[in-house]
Amino acid sequence: xxxxxxxxxxxxxxxxxxxxxxxxxxxxxxxxxxxxxxxxxxxxxxxxxxxxxxxxxxxxxxxxxxxxxxxxxxxxxxxxxxxxxxxxxxxxxxxxxxxxxxxxxxxxxxxxxxxxxxxxxxxxxx
Numbered sequence: 293x294x295x296x297x298x299x300x301x302x303x304x305x306x307x308x309x310x311x312x313x314x315x316x317x318x319x320x321x322x323x324x325x326x327x328x329x330x331x332x333x334x335x336x337x338x339x340x341x342x343x344x345x346x347x348x349x350x351x352x353x354x355x356x357x358x359x360x361x362x363x364x365x366x367x368x369x370x371x372x373x374x375x376x377x378x379x380x381x382x383x384x385x386x387x388x389x390x391x392x393x394x395x396x397x398x399x400x401x402x403x404x405x406x407x408x409x410x411x412x413x414x415x416x417x418x
Contacts, residue, residue, distance in 0.1 A: 302320050302321060302328075302418075304330070304352055304391075304393070307320055307330055307418050308330060308332065308352070308353075308391050310418060311330075311332070311416075311418075312332070313332070314331075314332050314333060314334045314335070314385070314389070315331065315332075315333065315334075315337060315402070315410045315412075316331065316410075316412050316415070316416075317329035317330065317331040317394060317402055317412060317415050318330050318331070318415060318416050318417065318418045319415050319416070319417045319418065320393075320417075320418050322398065323395075325397055325398055325399075326395060326396065326397055326398060327394075327395075327396060327397070327398045327415075328393065328394070328395055329393070329394040329395075329396065329415060330391070330392070330393055330394075330418065331391075331392050331394060332385070332389055332390070332391055332392075333354075333356060333383055333384065333385030333389070333390040333391075333392055334385040334388065334389050334390070335384065335385060336359070336382060336383075336384045337382055337383045337384065337410065338382065338403055338406060338408050338410060339359070339380055339381070339382045339406075340380065340381070340382070340403050340404035340405055340406050341377075341378055341379055341380045341381065341404050341405055342375075342377050342378070342400060342401075342404040342405070343377060343378065343404075343405060344377055344397075344399075345377055345396060345397045345399065345400045346374060346375065346376050346377050346396070346397075347374070347375045347394060347395075347396045347400070348372055348373075348374050348375075348394065348395040348396065349367065349372060349373050349374075349375070349383065349392050349393075349394055350371075350372040350392065350393040350394075350395070351367050351368060351369055351370070351371055351372065351390060351391070351392055352369065352391040352392065352393055353369055353390065353391040354369065354385060354386070354387065354388065354389055354390030354391060355367070355368050355369070355385075355386040355387060355390060356383055356384065356385060356386065356390045356392060357383075357384040357386050358373050358375070358381055358382075358383055358384075359381060359382035359383070359384060360379070360380070360381055361380055366386070401413070402415075
């Protein structure tokens with residue numbers, strides 16, 4: 293006897309509309325040991341890196357600047373950037389608010405190797 297798994301789709305516009313806080317990623321789904329998270333960026337985040345985890349940042353709306361020690365990279369709607377483990381970075385929402393989909397291991401701490409007032413120890417689920 294098989295048990296049906298509840299499969300739900302996520303409409304990104306509705307998911308982003310369900311929260312208003314910045315720099316506080318929300319878990320929208322799980323894929324093996326990875327999580328799909330949604331976050332709203334406004335202004336600059338903190339410089340940090342992740343010792344063991346890579347991160348993918350996909351810009352859904354707005355523009356994000358990824359600060360890197362080697363030079364900044366602007367990422368627009370429909371574009372993504374992958375930050376390899378160990379690379380120091382500082383995301384920034386440009387020109388107001390930026391909506392970003394993150395794909396990252398479920399073990400990741402949003403502020404990486406530092407703990408600040410922006411650290412989210414257990415992200416809320418949508």
